[in-house]
Amino acid sequence: MLFNSLTFVVFFSIVLVLHYLPFSWRQKKINLLVASYLFYAAWNPPFVILLWISTVVDWYVAKAIHREQRQHQRRLLLFLSIAVNLGILGYFKYGGFLLDNWVALMGTLGIPWQAAGWSIVLPVGISFYTFQTMAYSLDVYLRRAEPAESVLDFSLFVTFFPQLVAGPIVRPTHLIPQFAEPVTANRQQLLWGLALMTLGLFEKIVVADGALAPAAEAVFGSGKAVTMVDAWLGTLAFSGQIFSDFAGYSTTAIGVALCLGFSLPNNFNYPYASLGFSDFWRRWHISLSTWLRDYLYVPLGGNRKGNGRTYVNLMVTMLLGGLWHGASWTFVVWGGLHGVYLTAERFLRGRFKGARVAQTVLFKFGLALLTYFLVNITWVFFRSPDFPTAWRMIRSMVGATSGGAVVLPAVYVAQVVIVIAGILAVHWFMRERVLEEVVARTRWWVVSTVWAAMLFAIIVTQGSGNAFIYFQF
Secondary structure: OOOOOHHHHHHHHHHHHHHHOOOOHHHHHHHHHHHHHHHHHOOOHHHHHHHHHHHHHHHHHHHHHHHOOOHHHHHHHHHHHHHHHHHHHHHHHHHHHHHHHHHHHHHHOOOOOOOOOOOOOOOOOHHHHHHHHHHHHHHHHOOOOOOOOOHHHHHHHHHOHHHOOOOOOOOHHHHHHHHOOOOOOOHHHHHHHHHHHHHHHHHHHHHHHHHHHHHHHHHHOOOOOEOHHHHHHHHHHHHHHHHHHHHHHHHHHHHHHHHOOOOOOOOOOOHHHOOOHHHHHOOOOHHHHHHHHHHHHOOOOOOOOOHHHHHHHHHHHHHHHHHHHOOOHHHHHHHHHHHHHHHHHHHHHHHOOOOHHHHOHHHHHHHHHHHHHHHHHHHHHHHOOOHHHHHHHHHHHOOOOOOOEOOOOHHHHHHHHHHHHHHHHHHHHHOOOOHHHHHHHOOHHHHHHHHHHHHHHHHHOOOOOOOOHHHHO
16 A cells, blocks of 8 residues: 555555544554554555464564573574564565576586576565564664563554654664554644645655656666766666655645554655765665664674675675665665775775865865765666666766767656756755754745645656655665
8 A cells, every 4th residue: 555545545544533432442452453454455465464474474483582591592582583574585585586696596506506586575674674573683682672561562563654664664663662652643743743744745756757757758668878978867766766755645645644652763864965975875875774773783883893894784784785675686786885985984984084075065065976976886886777787877976978868858858967966056055954843943834835735746756656766665
């Protein structure tokens, strides 16, 4: 079920009505749990079984880890949880990828190998809820949290429909305590939740799908070399599309949860105004970057074992982060490039720490432009379906091709230039600001006008109800 569909409007209206009827708190949580299963089953009902498996395994394993005092047994129990979760994720998401690479390796060695066709359907959102349930077992093992007291609360944590299929990846210590006592949204929370839903859907429907997706698709789907200008415009269009699509989902999810009285963590903080790549990952997909930091980078040693080990840890973390996004070597390259950027940044900051020039406005502005430029290079590999497409795009972007085709009509060019300029301007203006504070300082009639304009744009924009990009991850 898509947020940007009439089906969801009806579904959410029913959920809201049930949540505010005078039922017991337990009954309301049961209603939310059933609604979450229905929300997920709208894609493929049998895959609800995977949610049940993750719920049952991690519920009992965490309880056993908490009771167990012997460290060896606790490790075995944690291994069981990780093996089940990563086993399910690996089978459905990476089985075909591993099989194809095995066949390619055998062919390279001159060994003929015929493999059966792999036609497994990828369950929507499996990477998100797998990481979320693993965090629960890991937190209990690391004694950061105690197991949930109620299986109903834990089940709702695993399946809470606003963020189930595309995040934010919520920590158990953030969400489970919210289920302990009855909560409903007050008037201000309800209005703010509806406003966030409007903003998120505007980003998705109007900006991502309406204004930017056509140009990105025309360039990356052309199948041939394009002009340098079109290559850059297509890449810039995708940079805005991927942000508006994913941030749009996260914003909508936060708004939906807030309408019910629950809070979800912010997942984006104007990343295209980042001053460097560590700053970028503090602003982009925050729930994933902090997950990777806390459960992968820090356990590997973080920055506690010297510069050499730190660089290795950064590369491993980003390579696996790239693979998390998709079962393709293009995603691994995307993650690897970010790993190279982070290690180079750390090296240079160590060499030029305290330099006065780094404190000037001109330097910061230049660093922000350089960061955005290099991030766009990585987006080429993220968007391209294969390496031939990626290399063709890179060559076009650096002017290494001759006779490139013009694929973007003037209207697409104008849309990309205006929308991307607007996105960058908003990110730079909001870099050190908080949306709630800006809205609070703005006159009510201005806020109302902007809200009405976004609603109008959502309604009149003609679209096909495209799924959110991150559903595939």
